[in-house]
Amino acid sequence: MRNFDENSITQAVLDRVARASDARTRQVSQALVRHLHAFVKEVEPSMQEWEAAIGFLTQTGQMCDDKRQEFILLSDTLGVSMLVDAINHRDMAGATDTTVLGPFYVQNPAVFPLGSDISDGMKGQPLFVSGTVASTDGTPLAGAAVDVWHSDGDGYYDVQQMEELGGLSMRARLLTDADGRFHFWTIKPAAYPIPHDGPVGKMLEAQGRHPYRPAHVHFMIHAEGHDTLVTHVFIAGDDYLDSDVVFGVKDSLIRELVPHPPGEAPDGRLMGRDYHSLAYDFRLKRPSASAA
Amino acid sequence: MRNFDENSITQAVLDRVARASDARTRQVSQALVRHLHAFVKEVEPSMQEWEAAIGFLTQTGQMCDDKRQEFILLSDTLGVSMLVDAINHRDMAGATDTTVLGPFYVQNPAVFPLGSDISDGMKGQPLFVSGTVASTDGTPLAGAAVDVWHSDGDGYYDVQQMEELGGLSMRARLLTDADGRFHFWTIKPAAYPIPHDGPVGKMLEAQGRHPYRPAHVHFMIHAEGHDTLVTHVFIAGDDYLDSDVVFGVKDSLIRELVPHPPGEAPDGRLMGRDYHSLAYDFRLKRPSASAA
Numbered sequence: 292m293r294n295f296d297e298n299s300i301t302q303a304v305l306d307r308v309a310r311a312s313d314a315r316t317r318q319v320s321q322a323l324v325r326h327l328h329a330f331v332k333e334v335e336p337s338m339q340e341w342e343a344a345i346g347f348l349t350q351t352g353q354m355c356d357d358k359r360q361e362f363i364l365l366s367d368t369l370g371v372s373m374l375v376d377a378i379n380h381r382d383m384a385g386a387t388d389t390t391v392l393g394p395f396y397v398q399n400p401a402v403f404p405l406g407s408d409i410s411d412g413m414k415g416q417p418l419f420v421s422g423t424v425a426s427t428d429g430t431p432l433a434g435a436a437v438d439v440w441h442s443d444g445d446g447y448y449d450v451q452q453m454e455e456l457g458g459l460s461m462r463a464r465l466l467t468d469a470d471g472r473f474h475f476w477t478i479k480p481a482a483y484p485i486p487h488d489g490p491v492g493k494m495l496e497a498q499g500r501h502p503y504r505p506a507h508v509h510f511m512i513h514a515e516g517h518d519t520l521v522t523h524v525f526i527a528g529d530d531y532l533d534s535d536v537v538f539g540v541k542d543s544l545i546r547e548l549v550p551h552p553p554g555e556a557p558d559g560r561l562m563g564r565d566y567h568s569l570a571y572d573f574r575l576k577r578p579s580a581s582a583a
Numbered sequence: 584m585r586n587f588d589e590n591s592i593t594q595a596v597l598d599r600v601a602r603a604s605d606a607r608t609r610q611v612s613q614a615l616v617r618h619l620h621a622f623v624k625e626v627e628p629s630m631q632e633w634e635a636a637i638g639f640l641t642q643t644g645q646m647c648d649d650k651r652q653e654f655i656l657l658s659d660t661l662g663v664s665m666l667v668d669a670i671n672h673r674d675m676a677g678a679t680d681t682t683v684l685g686p687f688y689v690q691n692p693a694v695f696p697l698g699s700d701i702s703d704g705m706k707g708q709p710l711f712v713s714g715t716v717a718s719t720d721g722t723p724l725a726g727a728a729v730d731v732w733h734s735d736g737d738g739y740y741d742v743q744q745m746e747e748l749g750g751l752s753m754r755a756r757l758l759t760d761a762d763g764r765f766h767f768w769t770i771k772p773a774a775y776p777i778p779h780d781g782p783v784g785k786m787l788e789a790q791g792r793h794p795y796r797p798a799h800v801h802f803m804i805h806a807e808g809h810d811t812l813v814t815h816v817f818i819a820g821d822d823y824l825d826s827d828v829v830f831g832v833k834d835s836l837i838r839e840l841v842p843h844p845p846g847e848a849p850d851g852r853l854m855g856r857d858y859h860s861l862a863y864d865f866r867l868k869r870p871s872a873s874a875a
Contacts, residue, residue: 292825292826292830293824293825293827293832293833293834294832294833294834295662295665295669295830296669297666297669297670297673300662300665300666300669300830301662301666303662303830304661304662304830307790307792307830308790308792310790310791310792311789311790311791312791313789316789316790317790318626319626319628319632320786320789320790322622322625322626323622323626323661324661324662326618326619326621326622326625327618327622327661327663328662328663328666329618330614330615330618330619331663331666331667331670332666332670333614333618334610334611334614334615335670336611336667336670337671338667338668338671340611341658341663341664341667345652345654345655345658348640348643348644348654349644349647349652349654350644351640351644352640352641352642352643352644352645352646352647352654353644353645353647354644355641355644355645360637360641362637362640362641362644363637366633366637369596369615369616369619370587370592370593370595370596370616370620371619371620371623371633372633373587373592374589374592374593374620374623374624375623375628375630375633376630377587377588377589377592378589378623378624378627378628379629379630381589494612497603497605497608497612498599498600498602498603498608498609498612499602499603499604500599500600500602532585533584533585534584535585538584538587538592538595538596538599540585540586541585541586542585542586
């Protein structure tokens with residue numbers, strides 16, 4: 292097989308990847324070739340544009356390290372992450388809605404006792420976060436691992452300021468009590484631009500888009516016998532709820548930040564200054580029959 | 584805009600990228616979103632498969648350095664490079680056919696006088712390469728810059744063995760004489776596997792494909808008032824002409840390797856051993872009216 296032209300090459304590549312022994316690899320490879328070639332045929336890139344695309348992808352990969360995942364940002368900002376999330380969570384059956392993982396999760400965060408201040412003394416407005424974890428039928432889930440992570444009051448995550456902080460902060464694993472409850476102290480997160488000093492930032496600028504996400508706290512909740520829940524709780528009233536750069540906002544995930552005067556907090560802590568509280572009751576589903 | 588699901592998110596992303604002020608950026612962004620989302624909707628990746636895709640792209644970028652371009656290999660092996668090449672060379676009007684650039688070109692190679700041995704004493708079977716450069720109307724093109732590069736007899740390029748070689752080899756720029764002629768000595772290239780110790784090699788293996796390209800010499804020819812020609816000359820009889828991993832072979836680019844006994848070579852050099860010769864007459868076109 293030789294002498295391929297723009298009419299014959301797609302089938303030639305499809306025939307070649309059809310040799311994959313694994314059926315799923317074959318299916319994904321063929322779909323990739325069809326859609327990728329259809330895209331190229333539609334936009335008819337010049338050689339210079341092809342070189343620019345190669346350069347963009349290369350820089351996106353090279354921007355990635357243990358603190359930065361530029362390809363996740365690309366997936367997020369093109370709506371692919373939320374699309375994949377939606378496809379994988381069609382039947383929520385009363386469970387809490389999901390949203391994107393984002394690029395800032397760190398595996399196996401340190402376990403903090405309930406009621407801890409997970410901000411490690413960071414400057415910011417105090418925030419009391421509490422909630423419950425239950426199965427969709429209402430049964431409280433004791434010992435569920437509640438991983439939380441969020442930005443500081445300037446919109447930066449710990450991993451973006453490791454040199455200044457010297458370690459992780461504003462992230463923890465909490466274990467629910469016998470009634471499926473958890474609570475912790477931290478500082479109020481802010482809306483923030485996703486890291487935009489790389490290729491994805493340049494893309495957003497070229498597309499006339501702002502890089503902001505509304506303020507939120509990330510949650511990943513593992514409980515035995517249930518699907519892991521990856522979601523955020525968004526703060527009501529944020530300017531960017533309707534234009535989240537990663538398309539991740541759902542009304543069901545928005546909660547009011549409740550202001551409190553100084554005094555005794557819900558967990559008995561005596562607060563010498565104003566603080567806010569944020570609460571969310573999570574519901575986790577059991578694996579669906581087809582995936583069980 | 585919020586609460587996107589798999590039915591509504593594509594239009595939401597299209598609306599967002601429609602803000603691009605540059606019309607071409609808008610067109611390419613919208614086409615990318617449509618085709619990328621269509622691919623995702625067709626294959627319905629699991630969260631683990633999405634993570635694997637992010638990992639594959641990240642590793643592909645991180646494999647790239649000044650001697651290795653893994654994203655070009657990916658484009659080549661998925662037939663995208665030849666498709667883009669075909670789209671950009673529809674009206675060849677008697678000019679030499681084009682093929683892929685490949686990942687081993689080095690900008691601005693050293694200029695060698697005609698008749699030089701560009702292999703810098705590398706071990707291998709001697710090869711005399713000659714040819715002419717002319718315009719499609721037959722007018723010889725004097726002073727054309729003929730950039731050549733090729734593998735050694737084991738199938739490796741200089742940039743793949745810089746530590747052992749200590750510098751570049753088997754690549755040069757030659758300038759055609761008053762009659763548009765060029766000739767040089769080198770060693771016979773071999774068929775070779777593209778670098779397959781990275782993500783693209785793993786992809787080929789999963790797709791049941793071999794990583795080989797048939798033996799060839801790369802040419803990039805610049806001549807004033809003409810389109811730059813990027814092509815190869817393939818060696819007739821090679822085992823991989825019909826299964827080139829990058830889909831680059833065209834019959835018009837295949838030439839016989841002519842064996843010669845020891846004695847006086849075409850350029851007067853006295854050869855004490857057998858050698859081969861390879862010849863090609865290139866034709867370059869003037870820019871088409873629409874691109875002028």
